[in-house]
Amino acid sequence: MGSEPETEGCSAEGVILGVDGGTTSTVCVCLPLLPFSDHRQLPDPLPVLGHAAAGSSNHNSVGETAARETLEQVISEALSIAGKNHSAVLAICLGVSGVNHPSDQERVFNWMRNIFPSNVKIYVQNDAVAALASGTMGKLHGCVLIAGTGCIAYGFAEDGREARAAGAGPVLGDWGSGYGIASQALTAVIKAHDGRGPETTLTNCILQSLGLSAPDEIIRWTYADSSWARIAALVPLVVSCAEAGDQVADEILNNSVQELALSVKAVVQRLHLAGEDGNGSFPVVLVGGVLEANKRWDIGKEVTSSILKAYPGAFPIRPKVEPAVGAALFAWNTMMNEAQVNGHR
Amino acid sequence: MGSEPETEGCSAEGVILGVDGGTTSTVCVCLPLLPFSDHRQLPDPLPVLGHAAAGSSNHNSVGETAARETLEQVISEALSIAGKNHSAVLAICLGVSGVNHPSDQERVFNWMRNIFPSNVKIYVQNDAVAALASGTMGKLHGCVLIAGTGCIAYGFAEDGREARAAGAGPVLGDWGSGYGIASQALTAVIKAHDGRGPETTLTNCILQSLGLSAPDEIIRWTYADSSWARIAALVPLVVSCAEAGDQVADEILNNSVQELALSVKAVVQRLHLAGEDGNGSFPVVLVGGVLEANKRWDIGKEVTSSILKAYPGAFPIRPKVEPAVGAALFAWNTMMNEAQVNGHR
Numbered sequence: 001m002g003s004e005p006e007t008e009g010c011s012a013e014g015v016i017l018g019v020d021g022g023t024t025s026t027v028c029v030c031l032p033l034l035p036f037s038d039h040r041q042l043p044d045p046l047p048v049l050g051h052a053a054a055g056s057s058n059h060n061s062v063g064e065t066a067a068r069e070t071l072e073q074v075i076s077e078a079l080s081i082a083g084k085n086h087s088a089v090l091a092i093c094l095g096v097s098g099v100n101h102p103s104d105q106e107r108v109f110n111w112m113r114n115i116f117p118s119n120v121k122i123y124v125q126n127d128a129v130a131a132l133a134s135g136t137m138g139k140l141h142g143c144v145l146i147a148g149t150g151c152i153a154y155g156f157a158e159d160g161r162e163a164r165a166a167g168a169g170p171v172l173g174d175w176g177s178g179y180g181i182a183s184q185a186l187t188a189v190i191k192a193h194d195g196r197g198p199e200t201t202l203t204n205c206i207l208q209s210l211g212l213s214a215p216d217e218i219i220r221w222t223y224a225d226s227s228w229a230r231i232a233a234l235v236p237l238v239v240s241c242a243e244a245g246d247q248v249a250d251e252i253l254n255n256s257v258q259e260l261a262l263s264v265k266a267v268v269q270r271l272h273l274a275g276e277d278g279n280g281s282f283p284v285v286l287v288g289g290v291l292e293a294n295k296r297w298d299i300g301k302e303v304t305s306s307i308l309k310a311y312p313g314a315f316p317i318r319p320k321v322e323p324a325v326g327a328a329l330f331a332w333n334t335m336m337n338e339a340q341v342n343g344h345r
Numbered sequence: 346m347g348s349e350p351e352t353e354g355c356s357a358e359g360v361i362l363g364v365d366g367g368t369t370s371t372v373c374v375c376l377p378l379l380p381f382s383d384h385r386q387l388p389d390p391l392p393v394l395g396h397a398a399a400g401s402s403n404h405n406s407v408g409e410t411a412a413r414e415t416l417e418q419v420i421s422e423a424l425s426i427a428g429k430n431h432s433a434v435l436a437i438c439l440g441v442s443g444v445n446h447p448s449d450q451e452r453v454f455n456w457m458r459n460i461f462p463s464n465v466k467i468y469v470q471n472d473a474v475a476a477l478a479s480g481t482m483g484k485l486h487g488c489v490l491i492a493g494t495g496c497i498a499y500g501f502a503e504d505g506r507e508a509r510a511a512g513a514g515p516v517l518g519d520w521g522s523g524y525g526i527a528s529q530a531l532t533a534v535i536k537a538h539d540g541r542g543p544e545t546t547l548t549n550c551i552l553q554s555l556g557l558s559a560p561d562e563i564i565r566w567t568y569a570d571s572s573w574a575r576i577a578a579l580v581p582l583v584v585s586c587a588e589a590g591d592q593v594a595d596e597i598l599n600n601s602v603q604e605l606a607l608s609v610k611a612v613v614q615r616l617h618l619a620g621e622d623g624n625g626s627f628p629v630v631l632v633g634g635v636l637e638a639n640k641r642w643d644i645g646k647e648v649t650s651s652i653l654k655a656y657p658g659a660f661p662i663r664p665k666v667e668p669a670v671g672a673a674l675f676a677w678n679t680m681m682n683e684a685q686v687n688g689h690r
Contacts, residue, residue, distance in 0.1 A: 060568065100561065165539040168564045171515075171576070173532030187518030194510040195611035216445065219513045223405070226571075231516070266540035 014090040015049060015082060016335075017075060018328025020130045021057035021096035024229070026070050027324040028052050028078040033090055034332055042137055046325060050082030058098035059107075068111050071096075075115070091121035093331035095130025095323060121335050127323065128154035128164070134319040134326025135285030138333035142283035143267045145260060145303065147290035149232040151177035153263035157271040165263040170228060176259030178232030178290050184252045185238045186222065186231070189215050192248075200248035201241050209237055235290060242297045250297075256290070257299060261306035274311045281313040287323070359435040360394060360427060361680075362420060363673025365475045366402035366441035369574070371415050372669040373397050373423040378435055379677055387482055391670060395427030403443035404452075413456050416441075420460070436466035438676035440475025440668060466680050472668065473499035473509070479664040479671025480630030483678035487628030488612045490605060490648070492635035494577040496522035498608035502616040510608040515573060521604030523577030523635050529597045530583045531567065531576070534560050537593075545593035546586050554582055580635060587642045595642075601635070602644060606651035619656040626658040632668070 016034075020027045030050035036042055054074040059067040071094065079085060092112060099105055105124040112122045132144035132154060143155035151174050152167030170179050189206055191197030193215035203215060210221055222231070241249035264284060268274055273282040284307055286292075291300035304316045319326065361379075365372045375395035381387055399419040404412040416439065424430060437457065444450055450469045457467045477489035477499060488500035496519050497512030515524050534551055536542030538560035548560060555566055567576070586594035609629060613619055618627040629652055631637075636645035649661045664671065 100564070163539070165541055168532075168535045169568060171528050171531070171567050172535050172564065173529075183516050184518075186516070187513075190513045190517050194508070194608075195615050196510055196607050219445070219517065222516050223514060262541050263539075270540050 014088050015079075015084055016328050016332050017078065017089055017092040018130065018324045018326065018331060019057075019071065019074065019092065019094040019096070020127060020323035020327055021067075021071065021094060022127055023056055023058045023061050023097050026054045026057040026074050027322065028074040029322075029324040029328055030078045030082040030084065031325070031328045031332070042329075046321060048325070049084070050078040050080070051324075052077035052081060057096055059104070060098040064107070067096075067098075071108070071111065072115060086116055089116060089120050091123070091331040091335045092116070093123040093125065093130070093133075093327040093334070095125045095127040095133075095327045095330075097127040099124060099126045121331065121338070123331055123334060125327075125330070126154065126164075128152050128167070129156075129330065130323040130327035131287045131319070132156065132285050132326070133330035133333075134287070134321050134323045135317040136283050136326075137321075138326070138329030138331075140330065140333075142285065143264050143271075143273060144285040144287060145264050145291070146288045147177055147260055147299075147303075148288035149178045149229045150174055151180070151260060151263065151288070151290070153260075153267045155267035155271050155273060157273060161271055163267045163270040165266040166259075174259075176256045176263065176290075178235045178288075179228045180259070181238055181252055181256050181290070182231045182234040184255070185234060185241075185249065186218055188248045188252065189218060198248060201244065201246045202238065202249055205237050205241050206234060209234070236293070239293055239295050239297050239299075243295065253297060253299060254302075257302040257306060260290075260299075260303045261310075264303070264307050265310055268307075268311055268314075274313055278311060279313045280311075281315065282311075283317050284314045285317045285319060287319060292318075360424075360429050360433050361673050361677050362423065362434055362437040363475070363669045363671065363676060364402075364416065364419065364437065364439040364441070365472060365668035365672055366412075366416065366439060367472055368401055368403045368406050368442050371399045371402040371419050372667065373419040374667075374669045374673055375423045375427040375429065376670070376673045376677070387674075391666065393670070394429070395423040395425070396669075397422035397426060402441055404449070405443040409452070412441075412443075416453070416456065417460060431461055434461060434465050436468070436676040436680045437461070438468040438470065438475070438478075438672040438679070440470045440472040440478075440672045440675075442472040444469060444471050466676065466683070468676055468679060470672075470675070471499065471509075473497050473512070474501075474675065475668040475672035476632045476664070477501065477630050477671070478675035478678075479666050479668045480632070480662040481628050481671075482666075483671070483674030483676075485675065485678075487630065488609050488616075488618060489630040489632060490609050490636065491633045492522055492605055492644075492648075493633035494523045494574045495519055496525070496605060496608065496633070496635070498605075498612045500612035500616050500618060502618060506616055508612045508615040510611040511604075519604075521601045521608065521635075523580045523633075524573045525604070526583055526597055526601050526635070527576045527579040529600070530579060530594065531563055533593045533597065534563060543593060546589065546591045547583065547594055550582050550586050551579060554579070581638070584638055584640050584642050584644075588640065598642060598644060599647075602647040602651060605635075605644075605648045606655075609648070609652050610655055613652075613656055613659075619658055623656060624658045626660065627656075628662050629659045630662045630664060632664060637663075 016031045054070045056062045057067045057070040108124045140156040153165045189203045274280045361376045399415045401407045402412045402415040453469045485501040498510045534548045619625045
């Protein structure tokens with residue numbers, strides 16, 4: 001699969017950037033212009049010329065100035081590693097968390113317009129889009145389900161219509177997320193302790209893991225730090241307890257499966273991804289720690305089963321490349337479509 | 346019911362202080378030493394010599410220094426209004442939110458020991474205790490249910506054993522609280538919008554009330570300010586929608602009723618308040634905005650029905666005095682019991 005000749009050949013012609021801007025970290029990759037008109041012909045592995053990582057670029061989380069600086073920095077670094085400067089860039093796609101409205105897109109677009117010449121194609125999307133593209137190798141079609149600390153389902157129809165479900169945070173009922181699973185487990189421990197719920201092995205398991213001596217102390221632990229990720233980190237304990245036969249933990253995971261599958265089904269239905277008869281074919285890209293556990297109690301597998309029961313034509317995909325590469329492939333794919341495959345080689 | 350002669354007579358002999366220290370405000374009342382040995386003989390209305398209010402005294406919320414200063418200030422002010430100084434105080438009870446562990450009690454006790462002579466009786470409790478005492482006129486027996494922004498059930502057996510349920514905050518599943526009701530309503534709007542749930546009149550009702558034009562904007566609104574009270578303020582809208590026949594709102598309120606009643610039942614069961622046969626008599630004191638709505642859809646009434654179905658001997662009480670007075674009556678009652686009604690007149 002000799003990719004080096006292509007890498008050298010392409011890099012002389014210009015590069016494509018993909019950015020995955022998350023709430024905890026931001027990654028930028030620099031790819032050569034891929035000399036293929038179809039994503040099924042892409043080389044494996046893909047030739048990555050530069051790769052750089054930095055902190056959060058979610059403006060809701062760190063503010064606009066820091067988000068902008070992080071994006072500019074990670075882009076410069078990836079280009080520098082690739083031995084390129086900004087003028088070599090043909091297209092860039094940024095999938096940034098916190099980009100939910102046209103005004104968010106416009107703001108990030110203007111930041112990029114400021115550092116790139118006017119001929120550079122700039123695409124700004126929510127980070128779920130980069131995740132979808134990482135499964136479909138750049139094509140925006142199908143539905144992605146991300147379940148990590150938070151969760152969201154995001155889909156695109158072939159005609160460009162898009163829809164999302166969940167992704168609203170824990171106050172607004174994202175119970176399928178890692179945070180949702182863990183907070184239900186903590187609640188179950190409190191309920192067992194004060195007599196509102198059945199006994200559960202989650203109690204000893206969680207207390208031991210947190211170094212606490214009594215369920216009462218969970219209240220103080222919970223409110224000492226409001227980070228969602230800190231709560232979500234308890235998910236593997238819930239999976240272990242469910243695997244060991246704990247009914248309460250099992251029920252929490254089953255709820256999570258239902259919530260996650262429901263999010264995908266809502267998107268599929270709104271976009272008619274499965275066609276009139278419900279048997280049409282479309283990709284479902286599964287991403288995030290909750291779905292990748294690969295344990296005996298496999299949340300991702302159960303979610304997939306539930307989706308396939310409703311839509312037998314769905315084909316589940318576990319991405320082989322990272323979301324930033326998905327963003328770059330999206331930029332490449334969109335640019336190729338726009339240019340009708342002419343003038344770039 | 347001429348209470349003035351008693352007031353004058355008592356005030357020469359010393360006073361009792363009651364403090365209700367909440368997360369939003371702190372109230373101190375100064376009562377004369379009541380010349381009765383039984384709370385059933387108390388004058389109505391009670392003679393209040395001094396009444397003062399200040400901000401939060403929850404150390405989790407404002408820190409220890411501010412909590413201590415607030416308590417000292419509100420006590421001095423109530424005494425000053427009553428024309429008394431610290432040496433006139435015979436007993437004080439402080440019901441302070443955030444007091445959950447013996448170490449919390451000890452800290453507040455030491456603050457008080459520092460400003461009062463060693464012969465003054467000092468009682469430090471959780472603020473739920475003041476609320477219970479406001480319904481039982483000072484006697485610690487039965488169960489109090491508080492449902493405002495948060496919710497908690499707190500009970501005492503006649504032998505002094507105590508138990509609580511819920512009161513762990515929204516992350517840990519206080520779904521019966523005002524915050525719990527409102528966040529479920531916001532979730533229902535999001536779910537109706539993204540296709541995961543049924544249509545509901547909550548959507549227009551809440552969007553209009555918040556001045557928002559689309560359900561998407563609720564996400565930003567929710568995370569712009571993390572105050573629980575701001576979310577809980579939406580409860581009257583949920584009640585209105587349920588009264589107008591909205592099924593989704595109705596279900597949310599029914600869930601809340603079940604959660605609140607379950608909290609009380611868990612406390613009653615653990616303390617055996619209803620005796621061996623479950624028919625024993627005990628007070629259930631109901632406090633807080635969620636239970637006092639007094640609307641056609643009456644959450645407090647439904648909670649009471651559910652409790653009475655399980656424990657026909659429970660007698661519901663809506664307190665006629667404020668929690669700070671409950672705290673003062675608790676101090677009075679406990680002091681009288683300790684002194685076996687001798688030496689104070």
